[in-house]
Amino acid sequence: MTDYSSLQSLMIAAIFLSAVLLHLTKKNSSAILLYFIQSLAIGILLFRPLAENFSLIILLMAGLTLAIKAVIAPLFFLRLVKRHQLKFSASTYLNTPLTLIVIAALAALTNSRIFSHIASIEPASQKILSLAIAVVLVSFFLIINRKGAISQIIGILSLENGIVAFALFSGLEQSPALQIGIMFDLLVWVIIAAVFISMIYKQFGSLDVTELKHLKE
Amino acid sequence: MELILIIGSPIIASIANFFSKKRKACETATIITGAIALIAAVSAALKVSSGGTYSPNDYFSIDALGAIIITLIAFIGFAAALYSVSYLKKETAKGIIDFEKTRLYFILFNLFIAAMFLAASTSNPIIMWIAIEATTLSTAFLISFYNKPSAMEAAWKYLIINSIGLLLGFFGTLLFYTALTHGQSAVFSWDSLLLNAKNLDPMVAKIAFIFILVGYGTKTGLAPMHTWLPDAHSKAPAPISGLLSGLLLNVAMLAILRFKVVADAAVGSQFSGNLLIWFGLISIVLASFIILVQKNYKRLLAYSSIENMGIAALGFGLGGIGAFAAILHIIYHALAKSLLFFSSGNIFLRYSSTKIAKVKGMLTVIPATSLVFVIGFLTIIGVPPFGIFMTKFYILSAGLKTHPIQSIVALVAFAIIFIGFLTHASSMLFGNAPEEISKEKENKWAIIPLIILITALVILSVYLPPSFKALIDSALTKYQ
Numbered sequence: 001m002t003d004y005s006s007l008q009s010l011m012i013a014a015i016f017l018s019a020v021l022l023h024l025t026k027k028n029s030s031a032i033l034l035y036f037i038q039s040l041a042i043g044i045l046l047f048r049p050l051a052e053n054f055s056l057i058i059l060l061m062a063g064l065t066l067a068i069k070a071v072i073a074p075l076f077f078l079r080l081v082k083r084h085q086l087k088f089s090a091s092t093y094l095n096t097p098l099t100l101i102v103i104a105a106l107a108a109l110t111n112s113r114i115f116s117h118i119a120s121i122e123p124a125s126q127k128i129l130s131l132a133i134a135v136v137l138v139s140f141f142l143i144i145n146r147k148g149a150i151s152q153i154i155g156i157l158s159l160e161n162g163i164v165a166f167a168l169f170s171g172l173e174q175s176p177a178l179q180i181g182i183m184f185d186l187l188v189w190v191i192i193a194a195v196f197i198s199m200i201y202k203q204f205g206s207l208d209v210t211e212l213k214h215l216k217e
Numbered sequence: 218m219e220l221i222l223i224i225g226s227p228i229i230a231s232i233a234n235f236f237s238k239k240r241k242a243c244e245t246a247t248i249i250t251g252a253i254a255l256i257a258a259v260s261a262a263l264k265v266s267s268g269g270t271y272s273p274n275d276y277f278s279i280d281a282l283g284a285i286i287i288t289l290i291a292f293i294g295f296a297a298a299l300y301s302v303s304y305l306k307k308e309t310a311k312g313i314i315d316f317e318k319t320r321l322y323f324i325l326f327n328l329f330i331a332a333m334f335l336a337a338s339t340s341n342p343i344i345m346w347i348a349i350e351a352t353t354l355s356t357a358f359l360i361s362f363y364n365k366p367s368a369m370e371a372a373w374k375y376l377i378i379n380s381i382g383l384l385l386g387f388f389g390t391l392l393f394y395t396a397l398t399h400g401q402s403a404v405f406s407w408d409s410l411l412l413n414a415k416n417l418d419p420m421v422a423k424i425a426f427i428f429i430l431v432g433y434g435t436k437t438g439l440a441p442m443h444t445w446l447p448d449a450h451s452k453a454p455a456p457i458s459g460l461l462s463g464l465l466l467n468v469a470m471l472a473i474l475r476f477k478v479v480a481d482a483a484v485g486s487q488f489s490g491n492l493l494i495w496f497g498l499i500s501i502v503l504a505s506f507i508i509l510v511q512k513n514y515k516r517l518l519a520y521s522s523i524e525n526m527g528i529a530a531l532g533f534g535l536g537g538i539g540a541f542a543a544i545l546h547i548i549y550h551a552l553a554k555s556l557l558f559f560s561s562g563n564i565f566l567r568y569s570s571t572k573i574a575k576v577k578g579m580l581t582v583i584p585a586t587s588l589v590f591v592i593g594f595l596t597i598i599g600v601p602p603f604g605i606f607m608t609k610f611y612i613l614s615a616g617l618k619t620h621p622i623q624s625i626v627a628l629v630a631f632a633i634i635f636i637g638f639l640t641h642a643s644s645m646l647f648g649n650a651p652e653e654i655s656k657e658k659e660n661k662w663a664i665i666p667l668i669i670l671i672t673a674l675v676i677l678s679v680y681l682p683p684s685f686k687a688l689i690d691s692a693l694t695k696y697q
Contacts, residue, residue, distance in 0.1 A: 117420045121395050136388070143381060149373070156380050163388050171398050172391045178343045178405075185350050189380065192354050196373055199361070203369050212370040 008048070008169075009128065011041040015165055016131050019138045019158050023099050028081045028089050028150050032074050035154050039069035042161050045168050061176040061183075068183050073157065073190045077150060080194055084201050089148035091208075099145060106137040125169040132169060135162030149200055149207040153193045160186065219264070220273055222257035223287065224334045226250035227294075231327035240316055243323040244302045250327070251295040254334070258291035266684040269691070275404065278340035281691035282544070286337045286471050289548065292673065293463050293555045294330045296666040300559045301326065301456040303662035307566050308454075313363070322362065322454070328355040329460065336468050340406040342390050345472055346383065349436060352465055353379045360453045371448035378445040379436055386432025386472070392425035393417070393479060407475050414482035422483035429476040430492055436469035438523045439530060440500040447507075450519035451571065455562025458515065462522040463555035467547050470529060474696050477533070486536060493534030494616075498623050500527025505630035509637035514564065515571045517641060518557050521597055524634060525550040531627065532612040533696065535619065540697035542611035544689050548677065549596065549604040556670040557593040560586050563663050564645075568654060573641050578650030585659050587646055589667045596674060598638045599631065604678035 018038040025031050043066030049058050080086065092099060109115060110130040119129035139162055143155035167173055197207065204211050230250035234243045265271050265284040272278040279287060305322060308314045314322075332355055336348035353376065361372035396413040397405060414422075435442035450458045477489045504524035511517040525546065532543025561571075563586040568576050579587045596603040609631060616624030650656075681689070 114420075114424060117418070118392065118424055121392075121418070121421060140381070143377070152377055156377070156384065159381070159384050163384060163391070166388070167391050170391075170395070172394050175405075178341070178347075181344065181347050185347050185354075188354050189350070192357055193376065196357070196361075196369075196376060199364075199369055200373060203364075203366050209373070212366075212373065 008045065011045050012128050012131050012165060012169070014038070014041040015161060016135050016138070019135045019142070019162070020103055022142055022151070022154060022158060023092075023103060023138070023145070024096065026088055028086050028148070029078065031089060031151060031154050032077045032081070035077075035157060036070055036074040038158060038161050039073070040066070042164055042168075043070050045165065048168070057176045061179050064180060065183055068187050068190070069157075069161070072187065076190055076194045077154070080197055081150070084198070086150065086201070086207060089146065089151045089207075091147055092145045093147065094145055102141060102145075103138055106141060107134045109137065110134045122170040128169045129166060132162055132166035135159075135165060138162075147208050147210050149197050149209055152209065153197065156193075157190070219257040219261040219271075220277055220279070220338060223254050223261065223291065224331055224338065226254040226257070227327040227331040227334065231324050231331065234320055234323040234327065237320060240319055243320055247298045247323050247327060248295075248302070251291075251298040251330075254330070255291040255295045258287050262288045262688060263684055266687045266691075272340065275406070276341055276344060277338050278406070278408070279338050280695065281688045282471060282474065282696055283337050285544070285548065285685075285688055285692060286467055287334060289467065289551050290330065290333050290337065290464050293460065293551060293670070294333075296669050297456045297460050297555065297559070298326070299669075300459075300562070300663070300666035301454075303660050304454065304456055304559075304562050304566070307660070307663070311566075318362070322359065325355050325359050326457070326460075329359070329457075333464055333468050337471060340408065342393070342405060342407065342410070342475070345475075346387055346390055349386075349433070349469060349472060350380075350383050352468070353383065353436075356449075356453070356457065356461065356465070359457045360449045362454055362457070363452075365452075367448075368452040371445075371452040375445045375449040378442070382432045382435025382442060384432070385428050385435075389425045389428025389432055389476070392421055392428065393476060395421055396479070396483070407479070410479045411482055414479050417479075417483040419484045422480050423488055426476060426480040426489055427492070429480075430473060430489075430496065433469045433472045433476075434496060437466050437473065437530075438500070438526050439496045440503045440523060440527070443500065443503075443523045446523060447516045447519040450522065450558075451513060451515035455515075455558055455565060458518070458561070459555035459558035462519065462558060463551040466522060466526050467551055470526065470547065474533060478695060490534045490536060493530045494620060494623060495534075497527040497530030497532075497534055498627060500524060500530065501627050501630045505633040505637070508634050509640075511637070511641065512573055513571050514573050514576065514641065514645065515558075515561050517573070517638075518554065518561060521557075521634070521638075522550075522554055524630075525554070525597070528609065528612060528627075531616065531623075532608070535612065535615045536697050537615055539612050539615035541689070541693050542608040542615070544692055544696070545604060546608035546612070549608060549674065552670055552674040552677070553593050553596040553603075553605065556589060556667055556674065557597065559667055559670070560590040560593060563659065564590070566663075568651075573644060575651070576645045577648035578654075579646045582650045582654055582656055583659055585664045586667070589664070589671055591642070591646065592671055592674075594638055594642045596678075598635045602678060603674070607678075 018034040046062035110133045119126045139159035230246045233246040262284040270280045332351035357376045361368045396417040438446040480489045504520045507520045529543045532539040599606045599609045
């Protein structure tokens with residue numbers, strides 16, 4: 001049981017760490033790799049209930065989630081990066097030291113009265129839930145701070161991973177049928193986002209979203 | 218049966234369009250299924266009106282407000298289908314789009330309608346979330362339909378901002394779910410949430426509602442999360458702009474209201490009411506100043522949508538007679554705004570510009586559209602006897618008793634909007650039309666859908682059929 005708890009802690013730590021590292025990486029391929037690690041950790045956590053009680057539907061749902069998050073989505077983005085030679089992500093609004101300070105502040109914010117109240121909905125997992133909230137906040141900051149379209153998309157997916165981690169540890173998991181619905185939605189979203197990235201690159205010759213200035217009238 | 222027809226019809230139309238190789242087939246499938254969905258929606262609404270909430274199974278349930286929204290989706294959706302046919306034909310004739318684009322349009326159009334039907338008819342908050350997310354996905358390509366840089370940019374902004382908003386909404390939904398995990402019930406539905414609302418930790422309920430309001434409020438276009446809306450609504454093809462403004466905003470508002478009821482049961486109505494009042498007021502004030510200096514008529518209409526959703530939020534926040542007026546307001550706004558956006562399509566097709574400065578002498582160039590446009594303008598700014606005058610009046614009356622300062626601020630903003638709209642409208646309607654603008658007769662199929670909408674708007678402004686009034690009263694009991 002202790003080993004199992006350690007594994008869970010390790011996975012949530014990996015999820016948080018990858019969210020932080022997403023801020024520091026400059027290469028698109030590294031960002032995709034970090035997202036893959038994060039999704040893999042989520043996938044492993046999804047298989048957790050099987051250890052106590054085997055269920056084919058949970059196995060199917062966890063497998064599907066793992067396939068979409070850790071295989072299909074990263075492959076989609078890697079193909080995109082290769083096709084358009086998009087080696088480096090566009091820059092950030094804040095420099096690295098400032099970014100790290102904001103991340104530290106966001107992590108500290110999870111101990112605030114409001115967020116600790118949310119984390120305490122499942123007292124046994126309070127620390128883990130705080131970390132999941134930190135993933136949500138850090139990912140949200142990634143979307144705001146990054147100028148690159150791929151980083152923004154990965155930020156949204158990382159935010160979604162944070163919410164999934166929160167749901168897993170607070171016992172708010174939905175029925176497998178609904179989770180499959182959510183996953184299908186995510187799959188379509190990933191495809192559409194990838195198509196849009198491709199279209200933006202063709203139209204603007206760059207994935208720097210600050211280049212998108214045609215709406216200013 | 219009704220529900221199968223309502224949700225199934227647009228899905229079948231979408232599939233039929235996917236395999237279709239002829240333009241006529243795409244148009245016919247969309248119009249016929251639109252008519253079927255409309256008949257089924259009216260039938261379902263009558264059922265709800267006479268017998269209360271209609272729940273065919275565990276996952277679907279149409280309450281009074283849901284029935285109103287579904288009827289609006291079906292009615293405006295049908296008018297939009299009719300209008301799309303003539304609009305796209307004209308665009309094809311001008312060489313703007315080809316058959317493949319038309320086919321794609323009708324596939325996505327029908328998916329969009331189906332997703333809205335699903336969102337309004339499901340009893341499960343997660344399915345509602347999935348459906349609203351599906352509306353984002355189906356409309357993103359409709360916003361970037363013309364493949365222009367500005368349209369692409371608007372679609373990207375729409376996709377990113379709404380996806381973040383909806384994820385926050387999802388987080389809020391999960392927090393509301395704690396009412397069930399800490400209680401006895403396991404089925405996640407609006408009814409079970411309401412039944413177990415007392416199990417919610419008050420602080421968690423408040424935080425959850427904030428997430429819901431910010432999340433779904435983004436989709437509703439409430440300021441300050443509105444930034445995607447003017448871009449998306451102004452860049453999409455005119456019929457889609459009408460659907461986005463007239464329907465999608467209401468569907469997202471429905472999600473907020475359903476959670477509001479649960480939050481109110483947990484912590485009282487003051488918390489959610491105050492939040493709605495402030496978000497509503499900020500939306501009204503912000504829109505008023507931008508409307509005054511707006512240079513693009515489609516953006517003008519988009520900002521007007523922000524203002525009107527703000528008015529609805531204000532009404533629901535105030536409760537009582539304010540909520541009654543807010544329900545009527547979303548109905549009138551849906552009809553008037555889709556009417557105005559469809560008219561804007563006719564203006565664009567003739568003038569080839571969305572700039573107010575480039576549109577002169579509309580009354581002589583497109584007299585029928587101009588007439589409709591004037592009525593739409595007068596409705597949206599709240600001139601009597603049109604319904605929006607009454608709804609604004611009721612909301613302000615309710616507000617003056619409990620929130621006088623906010624009500625006076627709103628009143629000043631309405632005056633600014635009134636001046637702004639009249640200035641822009643007179644500039645477009647009168648004057649000499651540019652010489653290069655063709656003065657050929659307007660296509661009747663570009664006018665008939667507008668007449669259908671205007672007839673409904675005028676009738677509902679002066680007379681509410683008893684069954685419709687019963688629906689509103691029933692909705693008011695639950696959502697005030």
